[in-house]
Amino acid sequence: xxxxxxxxKTFNIGEVTExxxxxxxxxxxxxxxxxxxxxxxxxxxxxxLNLISGSLMTDKGKIILDEEDIxxxxxxxxxxxxxxxFQDPLSGTCPDLSLSENLSLANRRGKxxxxxxxxxxxxxxxxxxxxxxxxxDLEDRLDDKVAVLSGGKRQAFTIxxxxxxxxxxxxxxxxxxxxxxxxxxxxxxxxxxxxKRDHITTLMITHNMQDALTYGNRLIMMDEGNIVLDIKGEExxxxxxxxxxxxxxxxAGYKMNNDSLLLS
Amino acid sequence: xxxxxTSAIAQGLLWSIxxxxxxVTYRILDISDLTAEGSFTLGGAVCASLLVMGVPPxxxxxxxxxxxxxxxxxxxxxxxxxxxxxLLSSILSMTGLYSVNLRIMGKANTSLTQANTILSDIASxxxxxxxxxxxxxxxxxxxxxxxxxxxxxxxxxxxxxIVACGNNDKMIRANGVNSNISKIIGLxxxxxxxxxxxxxxxxxxxxxxxxxxxxxxxxxxxxxxIGEVIFKRRSLLLSLVGIxxxxxxxxxxxxxxxxxxxxxANDIRLFTAIAVAIAIFIxxxxxxxxxxxxxx
Numbered sequence: 312x313x314x315x316x317x318x319x320k321t322f323n324i325g326e327v328t329e330x331x332x333x334x335x336x337x338x339x340x341x342x343x344x345x346x347x348x349x350x351x352x353x354x355x356x357x358x359x360l361n362l363i364s365g366s367l368m369t370d371k372g373k374i375i376l377d378e379e380d381i382x383x384x385x386x387x388x389x390x391x392x393x394x395x396x397f398q399d400p401l402s403g404t405c406p407d408l409s410l411s412e413n414l415s416l417a418n419r420r421g422k423x424x425x426x427x428x429x430x431x432x433x434x435x436x437x438x439x440x441x442x443x444x445x446x447x448d449l450e451d452r453l454d455d456k457v458a459v460l461s462g463g464k465r466q467a468f469t470i471x472x473x474x475x476x477x478x479x480x481x482x483x484x485x486x487x488x489x490x491x492x493x494x495x496x497x498x499x500x501x502x503x504x505x506x507k508r509d510h511i512t513t514l515m516i517t518h519n520m521q522d523a524l525t526y527g528n529r530l531i532m533m534d535e536g537n538i539v540l541d542i543k544g545e546e547x548x549x550x551x552x553x554x555x556x557x558x559x560x561x562x563a564g565y566k567m568n569n570d571s572l573l574l575s
Numbered sequence: 576x577x578x579x580x581t582s583a584i585a586q587g588l589l590w591s592i593x594x595x596x597x598x599v600t601y602r603i604l605d606i607s608d609l610t611a612e613g614s615f616t617l618g619g620a621v622c623a624s625l626l627v628m629g630v631p632p633x634x635x636x637x638x639x640x641x642x643x644x645x646x647x648x649x650x651x652x653x654x655x656x657x658x659x660x661x662l663l664s665s666i667l668s669m670t671g672l673y674s675v676n677l678r679i680m681g682k683a684n685t686s687l688t689q690a691n692t693i694l695s696d697i698a699s700x701x702x703x704x705x706x707x708x709x710x711x712x713x714x715x716x717x718x719x720x721x722x723x724x725x726x727x728x729x730x731x732x733x734x735x736x737i738v739a740c741g742n743n744d745k746m747i748r749a750n751g752v753n754s755n756i757s758k759i760i761g762l763x764x765x766x767x768x769x770x771x772x773x774x775x776x777x778x779x780x781x782x783x784x785x786x787x788x789x790x791x792x793x794x795x796x797x798x799x800x801i802g803e804v805i806f807k808r809r810s811l812l813l814s815l816v817g818i819x820x821x822x823x824x825x826x827x828x829x830x831x832x833x834x835x836x837x838x839x840a841n842d843i844r845l846f847t848a849i850a851v852a853i854a855i856f857i858x859x860x861x862x863x864x865x866x867x868x869x870x871x
């Protein structure tokens with residue numbers, strides 16, 4: 312489905328601060344995979360997602376999505392197939408537009424924006440039904456500006472926006488890191504529900520090892536710009552945090568710094 | 576007194592279109608675009624030069640508006656293609672426009688006393704003896720047309736992308752919009768309006784002057800802020816209506832201040848700049864209070 316072939320990314324090339332973040336990374340993702348990505352700070356997780364989405368361009372290597380080489384497509388061109396949710400609940404929505412106006416933008420992701428009316432009546436009805444089915448009490452707030460939503464509601468709403476048009480690939484960069492544990496759980500189960508319902512191929516970065524084990528069918532762990540662990544299916548289902556720590560130490564050659572990852 | 580009132584309303588209406596342009600860049604796109612100073616004069620220069628040549632006023636107004644849009648395009652391209660910070664891009668445009676405006680007029684000042692303007696057209700249509708009496712009618716027509724067009728535009732699919740681009744660049748690109756183009760279109764709309772305002776104001780003044788744009792941004796901002804004090808920022812329509820009232824109130828204040836003994840017409844820009852600085856300070860400190868409350 313997605314083939315990442317030998318990609319490499321170095322920041323600040325030619326300067327004193329030059330730093331190689333991704334070193335010759337390859338990854339193949341099957342249709343319908345829900346992959347959780349863990350790793351310490353600076354392991355290259357976010358960079359990997361940014362390279363896939365096109366907000367950063369690779370220095371070397373290829374990215375192929377469904378047989379199409381997207382390596383040189385710009386970020387807004389890739390948005391046709393790829394949806395994203397960022398860590399900061401504020402960054403996935405437009406605060407000055409209403410909920411329905413935000414949904415209308417999401418409903419036209421990757422399409423041409425014309426001078427037609429921004430929202431049609433049928434569209435608004437559909438949005439009402441959709442929000443009602445999600446059960447977050449958002450359906451009566453369609454005309455409110457997004458700015459008035461709480462962080463958790465706003466992040467849940469971002470996820471609804473990102474999946475309004477089913478993307479080929481959904482990229483989630485620590486979607487719940489800024490939320491309290493209870494809200495975090497609500498948002499994660501919403502993600503799980505939608506990903507399963509629409510069979511969306513998903514990559515989700517998380518700092519929380521338990522979440523990485525609970526969700527998804529595949530887990531990858533990154534360290535210093537490489538994938539050091541890749542655990543799938545049955546094996547992943549049985550995995551515990553202790554197993555992960557042991558296997559990380561074996562693969563990376565040093566003990567994991569527990570400060571950078573939450574153990575529960 | 577009545578003369579002061581009529582002139583304040585007429586000028587307020589014509590200048591309010593400038594303030595709407597400033598609203599588009601400052602509030603919607605969230606950028607400080609100094610092109611305005613040049614494009615306001617550009618509108619006047621283009622319009623006056625065409626009117627002197629005997630071109631029909633409506634045509635001159637349309638060409639002047641398009642010339643402003645072109646100035647916005649230049650600023651937008653400098654910013655998005657050459658990656659020059661937006662403030663500097665607009666300063667470059669503004670500086671360059673000074674020479675362009677002198678080239679267009681061939682001199683620093685073009686008189687319109689002999690030319691047929693939109694005001695003389697309207698005055699003869701309504702049988703008015705003096706052209707200036709037509710200014711309020713012209714102002715109302717222009718303001719209504721511009722408000723209707725802006726409200727329509729910002730409620731289209733494309734309009735949403737411009738609002739979103741000012742709010743959250745990252746989000747709009749993630750939704751497949753080339754935010755550079757949205758920004759450029761926004762700058763074109765804004766500077767088109769500003770040039771339109773410059774063109775109408777020149778006709779009201781009876782001349783176009785190479786210095787007429789100096790201070791335009793601050794004057795526009797003053798109107799935007801007074802408007803927000805009256806109407807808050809509830810919807811675009813209310814914001815725009817607020818700007819019209821803000822612009823008229825600003826003109827009344829200026830008229831009152833000029834009539835005092837210790838402030839002369841030359842002091843107006845200093846007076847305006849101080850007033851805007853204080854108003855923005857107060858607005859910001861209010862916002863700060865609200866934020867603290869929300870988080871608590």
